[in-house]
Amino acid sequence: MIKMALVIGLAFVIQFVLSSFQMKNFNNEFVRMRRKGKVAIGRKSGGFHAGAIVMFRIDDEGIIQESKKIEGTTFLARVKNFPGFEGRYIGELSVDDVEKGHRNLRKAVEDAALTYKKYIAGEEIAQPPSNFQKAGNIVTNLFNRRAGA
Template structure:
């Protein structure tokens, strides 16, 4: 009887997690759409393993001037998109440490990723997709089996 209760609790926690994740993605999509109506959007991220994950979005004019900035930072699915002040009117390619002095380390790294992504796309390049944890494990296992042959 206790095992059934544990399974029900685990399943219930999974459903709550999935529901909150869905709401978070809906909120993120709404913020992205808002920025997309203003101009091009540069997105930078710094995924969190143990620490808080961070995503920044910049609405950018055709000349590269930042029109509006938003961030989402947190450890749980309760993190919400918020305005990121202090970047409006600045050129994305010329952001420096002085512009980011009010930002924490993870936020700075996400901003630098957004700048890198913007420069890559504007120069005609592509941003390579990063492997998920599962895919990385599978690739590692494949390498091990190939070296044994």
């Protein structure tokens, strides 16, 4: 039993270290783009499917100057160019602007457009819950169900 716990603990540590490299890659690319101007980000978590994050560097009128994406289910995913959006107005993007088959990438593009529209309208942009918040919500719901039963 102790060996199993050690193996699981080691797997978590390895996952954390490798995920840190992925986040460093993403952060470096975001900072590079941000130094050149405004950046709109859209994201869609994947669960058991490939998640996706898109970044669009835009000018003051919302015209896309540069686009990047990161999608995948593992720590091996890296930021890549996402051509085909340059010169377009970000507020008009939709799921139809991405080829079918990339469901979460399509939703991430739509999320970037929606986030930009909220920003322009002065609305608050809600942050998705972190994994710790999600876990806390699950535990809270379990306790609430038991208390009500």
